Amino acid sequence: METETMIARRPTRLALLAAATLATALLAAARPADAGTCGGAVACKCGDTVASDTVLDRDLGVCTGIGLKVLSGVELDCAGHLLTGSNLSNAKYGINLDGAVGATVRNCRTTLFRRGIRVNGGSGNRILGNESFLNKYGVDIAGASSGNRFEANLVRDNRDEGMHFGTGSSWNEIVGNEIRYNKRENLYLLSSHHNLVEGNVVHHGSMAAIYVKHSSDNRFAANEVRDTSFQLRGDSARNVFEGNYLKGDGYMLQAYLQSGAWTYPHDNAMTGDTIVKTDFCHRFFGARDNHATGLVTDGRCAPITLRTVGGEAGESNTVELAP
Secondary structure, eight states: OOOHHHHHHSOOHHHHHHHHHHHHHHHHHTOGGGOOEEBTTBOOOTTEEEOSOEEOOSOEEEESSOSEEEOTTOEEEOTTOEEEEOSSTTOOEEEEEESOBSOEEESOEEESSSEEEEEESOBSOEEESOEEESSSEEEEEETTOBSOEEESOEEEOOSSOSEEEOTTOBSOEEESOEEEOOSSEEEEEESOBSOEEESOEEEOOSSEEEEEESOOSOEEESOEEESSOEEEESSOBSOEEESOEEESOOEEEEOEEETTEEEOOBSOEEESOEEESSSEEEEEESOBSOEEEEEEEOSOSEEEEEEOBTTBOOTTOEEEEOO
16 A cells, blocks of 8 residues: 555656656757767767767767767867767677877777777777776777777776777787776677786786687786786787786686687786785696796696696796796
């Protein structure tokens, strides 16, 4: 039985109709059909293409499609303003650099898109000081994008991966970012080569802090990696690790089975790392010819753990402690 208090709190039909009308108006105001060109003295709205340097003077959203597209050579400075998506499948990208060369995106905050920031087939772009959160992917690099710099960004609490570098991503610089609390991998390199990953703080990823799969000739230096493992899978080779600090978990190098064939991490070099607060420093599960030197520990972990996977016993790996 409803009490008088319950009846008083129950939304009236008029209130529900007013709320629905307001929501419809907000979505209609941000429809991609209204998209145009903005920049300079022309204010931006959801779906616009930024064609000249601009500084946002307001938040944008709710955006039902793309937030903003940025063209080559253009600088978008959001001045801390927020781009909000509808959290539906058609809200694909908060900020999209599609084929862009030499563009800059700085001080932007993106949320509730499929991809908060996306670089597709672009080069020489700079993604600086942004925050991407509560998207599906925080930052997505696709289409063999190369020579881009991602610096001082905060990528957090996204529903799948934090930063994903897809096939063919090369010669990119991922420097001084904080990547945290993303549901799966915080930082994922897939078939990506010759990238620099330096000075990042990466922590509280549910699946892996940093996940490197079929990726070679990358350099990982002076990163702080906490709470989940630093993983290399499959044909990841000739990667260099220098002076990284790992807390709460260590390295995992593991063979990978795909289409009936095994591939093995091999010929990776680790120098001067510190690993603390974990039982395992280096696990070589079907990996071969990987070598660590100058390892500093708190004395808790087993420096090396071997396991046969895919017919590879891992006996050709070595770990040497610092004097």
